[in-house]
Amino acid sequence: MATGDDNKTISTLLIFAALDSEALPIIQHFKLTPDNASLAPAVYTSSHNSPLCNLFELPPYYSIEFPISVPWIRYHGYYKDLSINLIYPGKDRDLGINSVGTVPASLVTYASIQALKPDLFINAGTAGGFKVKGACIFDVFLVSDLAFHDRRIPIPGPDKYGLGRRKSFSTPNLVKELNLKVCKLSTGDSLDMSPQDEICILANDATVVDMEGAALAYVSSLMRVPAIFIKAVSNFVDGGKSIPEEFAENLQATVVALGEVVANVVEFIDGKCLSEL
Template identity: 35%
Template sequence: MKNIAVIMAMDSEAKPLLEKLKINPDQAEKIDDHLPMKVYKTQYHQHNISIIISGECKRNKVQNVGTAPAVISTITAIKDFNADFIINAGTAGGFKKRGADIGKVYTVETTVFHDRRIPIPGYQDYGTYKSQHDIAKKFATLLGIETGIISTGDSLDMSPEDEKLIESNLALLKDMEAAAIAWVTDQYSIPTLFLKSVTDIVDGEHPTEEEFFANLKLASENLGEKLIELIELIEKI
């Protein structure tokens, strides 16, 4: 039996998983009286499962996407819920030039930042903080999906400087949480798997924000299906 924490940013991304696990969305617990993150706890396939969602920003009344909430959720998973296996599950943009398709689910073999540019000796590599995740390929084979590189930044759009770094790292996917979660789990040496479903084609014809909302339901449903398969397979690694 493992203590598995699933870190997710948005309620909509988590909804299919909660439905498959027969969890009532109203049964969420707060992780802290001062923080918006919420957690759902259950057991499935002989594992203790904690699903931590970033919650709603009390000031702006929108979902807490981005690196800062993801870091808090991950540290909470480790210190308060004793997670010994972490899954970051969510949606991402994909690059058509590298074969990404809407609704397709991937594992991630490499995480890297594209918006932490620190051109000082030693700090440049710290800024990009490239991390390798060897278990990604094993699970990709078991799940029958592909794996790739994901680049993380806190903006939905992509500046020319961001694009240069993303291209230099040959990223297949672009998101707002993965590399930050990788930094935390790297400190604690905890196995981490990233499962990402594509909502929009970054280098496509349509604006990212339009494609994101148009495809969010499909991408989240596909993500939920693979998440259940993944949890059932964890003991095989």
């Protein structure tokens, strides 16, 4: 996605993680702090009191005052010349579990992009992988192409909208420097895989599957923000184990691997413009 600002040095990153467990290693590595703004509807204020802001002569961070009814979470901080914002949807207020899936991911990302106007958006998360496509547990991929597998609209024209095929922002230098594996991603709102979903996933030529990527690609495209997607394999979708059990078993080690790659990616991005990625 070309934005017209490809030669401007990247200064503001927005990172989305679906789960608090995915967010934690990134928060810890960059020593991000929670946004403690009082929650009020649709008001955005800036703070000029950050000592890091004064130290590095960076723009002040913005305190996003999300609508009072939402559980969305934001952490923020500075690393070298970068302002880093990490968001995740938080826990469902009625059920007390992580708000996973395309809808909460899209909503919090839209609101955050609108408020923060980042130079680059990063989706960092776990994913299921296909053995048959060469994925291994704890592999970390940079995604090149994204599509949905559960928005089936069998009408010529709308069928393409349902698939929602998009490409991530091209980063050949990043891939080469960090020796990253590259793959295609398919997104759906279910953790299991029905026979019909499997047919669509295979048609998407996906190596990994998740529950938010293609939706976030839509939001970033809509808002004209370049986006990259980093996915770590926590479980197989074509293996012999139960998907929920394998996901739970491997989650802790997977998010550590994910966090390490995200840290390396941010290190590479620092001081560069989009055209250098």
